[in-house]
Amino acid sequence: MRRKIVAGNWKMNLSWDEAKSLLLGINNFVNRHKPESKVIVCPPFPFLDRANDIFIGHASVGAQNISEFENGAYTGEISGSILNSIGVHYTIVGHSERRKYFHETNEQIGEKVAMAIKKGIKTIVCCGETGEERESGNQNNVVKEQLDVALKNISPEDMVRQIIAYEPVWAIGTGQTASPSQAQEMHAFIRNEVLEPLFGADVANEVRILYGGSVNSGNADDLFSQPDIDGGLIGGASLKLDDFTSIIHAAERN
Numbered sequence: 609m610r611r612k613i614v615a616g617n618w619k620m621n622l623s624w625d626e627a628k629s630l631l632l633g634i635n636n637f638v639n640r641h642k643p644e645s646k647v648i649v650c651p652p653f654p655f656l657d658r659a660n661d662i663f664i665g666h667a668s669v670g671a672q673n674i675s676e677f678e679n680g681a682y683t684g685e686i687s688g689s690i691l692n693s694i695g696v697h698y699t700i701v702g703h704s705e706r707r708k709y710f711h712e713t714n715e716q717i718g719e720k721v722a723m724a725i726k727k728g729i730k731t732i733v734c735c736g737e738t739g740e741e742r743e744s745g746n747q748n749n750v751v752k753e754q755l756d757v758a759l760k761n762i763s764p765e766d767m768v769r770q771i772i773a774y775e776p777v778w779a780i781g782t783g784q785t786a787s788p789s790q791a792q793e794m795h796a797f798i799r800n801e802v803l804e805p806l807f808g809a810d811v812a813n814e815v816r817i818l819y820g821g822s823v824n825s826g827n828a829d830d831l832f833s834q835p836d837i838d839g840g841l842i843g844g845a846s847l848k849l850d851d852f853t854s855i856i857h858a859a860e861r862n
């Protein structure tokens with residue numbers, strides 16, 4: 609039985625005052641309800657340390673990105689060692705916005721995943737096709753290529769602790785969610801046709817695969833009840849306490 613994960617990706621949003629109030633709300637919620645599901649919140653970098661001070665016990669803090677470089681003269685970059693030194697043990701890697709606006713390649717994402725693992729940081733590795741790629745029926749090939757390259761240097765022992773997030777680009781921030789069956793079909797493909805050949809059936813069965821793309825309190829139950837959907841990577845709805853906590857409740861029900 610895979611324990612569900614609800615991860616919030618705040619992207620480049622909120623002032624510190626707004627962030628603090630949301631973090632306090634999430635902390636109160638998880639300590640009151642003690643969900644079985646793992647809750648991870650990924651705020652902007654400057655808030656990570658303070659978020660870690662606020663989160664006592666049941667929720668974890670994650671970064672939105674990590675450098676593929678180990679340390680040194682890389683202005684503006686944040687290394688796994690730096691994250692580790694402030695007690696941050698999760699990071700998103702290869703989000704489609706990083707691919708689109710910062711030109712991250714599958715190879716670079718693979719280097720980031722390998723460096724994160726070397727530094728003891730668990731990764732949420734993003735994959736997903738664009739609208740055009742789905743319209744041309746190419747979505748499976750695109751996702752397989754993204755993950756084959758990003759995960760190629762990972763051992764099965766390390767892979768068990770990593771998390772995959774399937775985020776169809778056409779569903780991110782658009783309100784146009786993948787249908788539960790579209791999402792389930794891709795999650796099963798990732799588990800059976802990508803992870804199993806790379807790492808074996810036991811590992812493929814254990815890895816959590818999150819869905820991301822316009823998840824909200826109204827559609828979370830239908831998505832999370834699918835057999836291969838192990839939770840969500842939530843963007844817009846993670847910025848509102850009621851919406852985010854409703855999505856955590858949905859993860860608990862399914």
Ligand SMILES: O=C[C@H](O)COP(=O)(O)O
Nearest residue numbers: 617780781821822843844
């Ligand atoms: O990382 C989160 C995803 O990009 C989903 O964002 P969204 O929930 O605003 O569509």
